[in-house]
Amino acid sequence: MGRVVLVTGIASSFASQFANRIAESKGIDKVVGIDTILPKGQLEGVKFVRADIRTPVVGKVMAVEEVDTVVHLGVGPPTKGRSSAAKELNVIGTMQLLAACQRAAGVTKFVLGSSTAVYGTSPRDPAMFTESSLARGGVRSGFPKDIVEVESYVRGFARRRPEVIITTLRGAQLLHQDIDTPLRHYFDSPVLPTALGFDPRLQFLHVEDAMNVLVESVVNDRPGTFNVAGDGVVMLSQAARRLGKPLIPLPSFGFAAGARRVLKAMGSDLSPDLHRLLTYGRVVDTTALRDIFGYELKWTSEQAFEDYRATARPGILSSIGGRA
Template identity: 40%
Template sequence: MTARRVLLTGVSGPLGARVATALAADPNVEHVIGIDTRRPPGALADRITFVEADLRGGELASILKVAAPQVVVHHDIVQFPEPGRSVHTLHDLNVIGTLQLLAACGELPGLQALIVRGSASIYGSAPDAPAFFTEDLARSATLRTRFQRDVGELERLVEAFARRHPAVTCTVLRLQPVIGATVDTPIMRLFRSAVVPTFLGYDPRLQFLLDDDAVGAVAAAVAAPVRGAVNVAGDGTVSLARTLRRLGKRSLPIAAPLYGATVAALARTGALPPLNDDVVRYLRHGRGVDTTRMRRDLHFVPTHTTAEAIDAVAAKIRSEPVRAAA
């Protein structure tokens, strides 16, 4: 196989630099061009070039033409506010940025594959949900939250691009919530809190993906892309109560009508991190996804099941002091 040039968006994000490093270590990858509005937190490995650019900016098309990648990995999908990226800019970053990126990709005659890091949040979390969502069920999901609507619109844009460019293999990875000792998300901040607020009378089934496996799934898709959406998660589900026991955390049961106000009040004191609608619904109803296609078509098998991912996180955070919410 001829070595390919890979362009990666979001190289300075929470997992972006790790994805870039994994791709650069692949002998079938000639070079990685990483794009972000922020400089990476540390030095990048050999065969990785950083380009500071905004996906919403007018210079994107010329950058892609110069880079001339055979594979584009769109990793810059933002669910939670980050430094320099407020909650008010997330829609523009996710949808407008994707629209601009796809327009620039359409001008690349040598493009072979487009890999998009999506989210299993597209299925939502509801009391009447199936035990495990298969990829085809996203079309019937009700888009209730801002991020759900963003990923739904993003996937429609990718589907339209795939129809216009049948020679390009377009893959959307629908990742379940990613956890890991180095991951900074509301769920991980919650798992590091002294207590975890739960819905009184609810014990949802949760499914996670270890951060190492999130990186591995993207690398697997670059190595052998498949057409369409692919669910990505560790095998199995674990109830919230068992999750907290494995983590050594105490629960704070709250009646559903009081949950939002109570959590918001605790967040203002710094006792808990702010929780958006997607996280709140996930903690109430949970979600499981079917990973048959991940194994069969993508040929990717996570190194950790959901239970093992929780245990790996627990082993790290049990030795840490309890942190105040950011």
């Protein structure tokens, strides 16, 4: 018999796309998606269960469906529809999900969709973070703090259930017009506030690579923790020029509040915690993904950005024939 896969957070467009993809993969008998709201995309060959992972109901779903593989994609930064409940969904939801996995003897694999935000963001950061690096700042609040807690709970689960294969994928931010991420909303704005005196290095992850790595984690055994980000970097100033959007330098002290006011005036907003990334940047090493996990990334950060730019709303410079 093939695997029975539970996908959390399936209401997001990325999770629903992944569920459809894994349902078509060889060796998969059934895919069950769980969330509190209906998925944005159409599900094909996927059973949707409307339930809250913060409650014991998730354990009943796992028992009834005889789940043996859990893909936890229900962890993420605040979005427009879930900003108030983000921390509870991230932390309490993960605790309840792991408790259910602890009781489910049939669970043999757990895949966590984590984030490079676990490394934080600070002026003392190394040139590149490896999987063994520790955060040097920027993880005391918001989503970075959530993801640090989530990973600690997963490590605790691994100690209690050492027979379960656990894969933790620390992904850079996806940048795609159809995927709801804070960085995409920032780049969609007609103007781009920046911290005066800073030009951060940014990495992006293409949807195709993210899907491929997740599928590989499910259909094969790839235990361990891996950074997943497109090779190379894109400077924020380069991104702005290529989008044809003006940068608005603001004092670094109070940058978050100033940037939020500017973006709100433009009908957009700045996600909490994003201001640190837009100040100091963050770059991770993906050697382990290639050499240990066995996946060669198809899209660099620059190529992922260019793919987004092809469908992005044109900026002022683009509209008058400006060039990157």
